[in-house]
Amino acid sequence: MLEILNDFDTALFLALNGTLPFLDRAMWWVSQPLFWIPLYAAMVWSCKTVLGTWKQRAWIAACLVLCVAGTDAVSARVLKPSVERLRPSHEPALAGEVHLVEERPGELYRGGRYGFVSSHAANHMGVAVLFGGLLGAAWSWGLLAWALLIGYSRIHLGVHYPGDVLGGFVVGWGIGALAWVLARRGQKLFEPTPLESNV
Numbered sequence: 001m002l003e004i005l006n007d008f009d010t011a012l013f014l015a016l017n018g019t020l021p022f023l024d025r026a027m028w029w030v031s032q033p034l035f036w037i038p039l040y041a042a043m044v045w046s047c048k049t050v051l052g053t054w055k056q057r058a059w060i061a062a063c064l065v066l067c068v069a070g071t072d073a074v075s076a077r078v079l080k081p082s083v084e085r086l087r088p089s090h091e092p093a094l095a096g097e098v099h100l101v102e103e104r105p106g107e108l109y110r111g112g113r114y115g116f117v118s119s120h121a122a123n124h125m126g127v128a129v130l131f132g133g134l135l136g137a138a139w140s141w142g143l144l145a146w147a148l149l150i151g152y153s154r155i156h157l158g159v160h161y162p163g164d165v166l167g168g169f170v171v172g173w174g175i176g177a178l179a180w181v182l183a184r185r186g187q188k189l190f191e192p193t194p195l196e197s198n199v
Contacts, residue, residue, distance in 0.1 A: 018099020059186035067179035087115035111159035121168025129176030
């Protein structure tokens with residue numbers, strides 16, 4: 001059964017990887033942390049409109065740290081070294097078949113050795129679930145679309161199978177939902193008192 005799933009995952013990867021080569025630079029930048037700053041800055045700024053006190057904001061910040069640290073730890077420190085599934089960019093059986101992008105002139109981007117699960121997918125889905133729940137439907141759909149784009153970029157760049165990305169989304173969804181539950185409880189716990197509301 002695992003062999004069948006792996007064969008399907010590989011076939012799907014080869015069908016998606018690099019099918020639109022004109023997107024190479026765009027997908028490269030989508031995967032870079034520097035490119036994410038404006039979106040996440042706007043997201044954090046928007047929290048000011050739904051959180052009334054500094055205690056609530058501090059609690060949300062702590063939940064964000066917990067979410068990102070949790071998704072990163074589970075994906076990169078637990079699952080990748082435990083499962084030891086080679087990235088397609090490091091898979092000898094796929095040598096010459098994987099579309100890769102230059103990281104710098106003359107050097108192809110291959111990522112680390114192991115790829116299950118995708119940390120990019122886990123991190124961004126976790127943040128999407130946490131802040132989508134806090135900021136409402138419009139943000140929720142936008143952040144979900146952003147997480148899906150991040151996931152696709154990892155396949156396009158040749159460093160993750162679709163199964164790696166899907167696994168990352170599952171991890172991110174679970175940890176993001178837990179962080180959201182904690183965030184909601186903190187919002188209620190630190191609701192402004194009548195005195196604070198009148199200040």
